[in-house]
Amino acid sequence: MIRTKKRHQLDMCHGSLADKILLFAIPLMASSMLQLLFNAADVIVVGRFAGKESLAAVGSTTSLINLLVALFVGLSVGSNVVVARNLGGKRHDMVGRAVHTSILMALVSGAILAVFGFFAARQLLVWMSSPADVIDKSAIYLRIYFLGMPATMAYNFGAAILRAQGDTKRPLYFLIIAGVVNVILNLISVILLNMDVAGVALATTISQYVSAGLVILCLTKEDGPLRLNLKAMKLDRHILGQILEIGLPAGFQGIVFSLSNVLIQSSINSFGSTVVAGSAAAGNIENFVYQAMNAFYQTNLTFTGQNYGAGECRRVDKTLLYCQGFVIVTGLLLGNLVYYFGHPLVSIYAPGEEDVIRQGIIRLGYVARPYALCGIMDTMVGSLRGLGYSIGPMIVSLIGACGLRVVWIFTIFQMYRTPENLYISYPISWIVTGAVHILFFLYARKKAFALVRADSRKEAEGEHPVTEEQ
Secondary structure, three states: OHHHHHHHOOOOOOOHHHHHHHHHHHHHHHHHHHHHHHHHHHHHHHHOOOOHHHHHHHHOOOHHHHHHHHHHHHHHHHHHHHHHHHOOOOHHHHHHHHHHHHHHHHHHHHHHHHHHHHHHHHHHHHHHOOOOOHHHHHHHHHHHHOOHHHHHHHHHHHHHHHOOOOOOOOHHHHHOOOOOOOOHHHHHHHHOOOHHHHHHHHHHHHHHHHHHHHHHHHHHEEEEEEEEOHOOOOOOOOHHHHHHHHHHHHHHHHHHHHHHHHHHHHHHOOHHHHHHOOOOHHHHHHHHHHHHHHHHHHHHHHHHHHHHHHHHHHHHHHHHHHHHHHHHHHHHHHHHHHHHHHHHHHHHHHHOHHHHHHHHHHHHHHOOOOHHHHHHHHHHHHHHHOOOOOOHHHHHHHHHHHHHHHHHHHOOOHHOOOOOEEEEEEHHHOOOOOOOOHHHHHHHHHHHHHHHHHHHHHHHOOOOHHHOOO
16 A cells, blocks of 8 residues: 555655656646646537537637636645645645645535526626627536536645645546546537537536546545545634635636636627637637646646745755746747647637638737747746745736736727737736746745745754744
């Protein structure tokens, strides 16, 4: 049993870093991309077999879904950091309490989202100015999709816990299984049963419960501090406070980011279903590039959390440098590839729809090609949150990215109402926000490392260090 446990762990605090970062990031990258296939499979199937209106109906809901789940996904970031730092500091009792608190939070938050999303779906779409020819289908898709929220949250929190010990392979295996289920059910429900958007939503919801069931079962079979006892789940107030301290700002930042994207989506909706469909197809393609880069944000977050918890400050710096190098290469390579192969890629979502394809390629040129800028920005945030700083990055992102986009929509876009003028607000906001994050990291690093040195002195003198209570 001990060998099984070690096989799924990664020693982040000793030895070489570059190979371990890649060993951690690559399965995580594959997992994130596979999770995107849940939505991409929906979009591809309806685009090919149900028509342009159904494609727009499913694609136009993405930003709204991201808005509603952003807070709770942010809380899972808090769980990851708390578990990682306590693992690095070998505080196994704290790890166990964090696991049970996190899973209970996931199930409760998922149930809240399911109820809210089901009953508020149509009104939310009305507020987003969803096109009249797709709003009914969009509402059906959203209602069924949100019934899977308890499973979505359980998987995200469970996978975050496993990542904290370096295990990114088993979440990948679980998503492969769920992804196969999703694709099979998509084809059956749309092609054979003619269920249109309701069929793809149902397929996605079922597949989410499959992945959630597998990750929960995995945690109940663990033999170390990550072991989950379903009968012993309860909210630990101290641990909950630590998770909320990191997770709430991360979630709130995600909400405001998503809100700015909803405003952009609402503006895109004003150009009609052709532009909406093209933007939706391009957005799905861009998400694969984003998730490839985001794997290094998650890697940086976890490696920084463990090494900071263990007092390994030099490895915190090295982790950031490696992750930034990897994310820049990934963003430049994939972002430009999807643009140059834009026509065949967008054609997957809208075969034969040349107007839709042309609109998709326009968006890829403005958003996908400079996507490395977004990766740089997010990776800096990973370091800051791993050190325990979450409010600062939130404030910087709200002002530098979200605020700038909102101002852009209500000023410059009103003077030049074109889709291109909306898309260009993305890279401009990444440049501004990333630069400020770098400056803030230099300040936070100095303060955090000074605290580690103070703890080391106290420990040498026989006093109890306070790093874990920061």
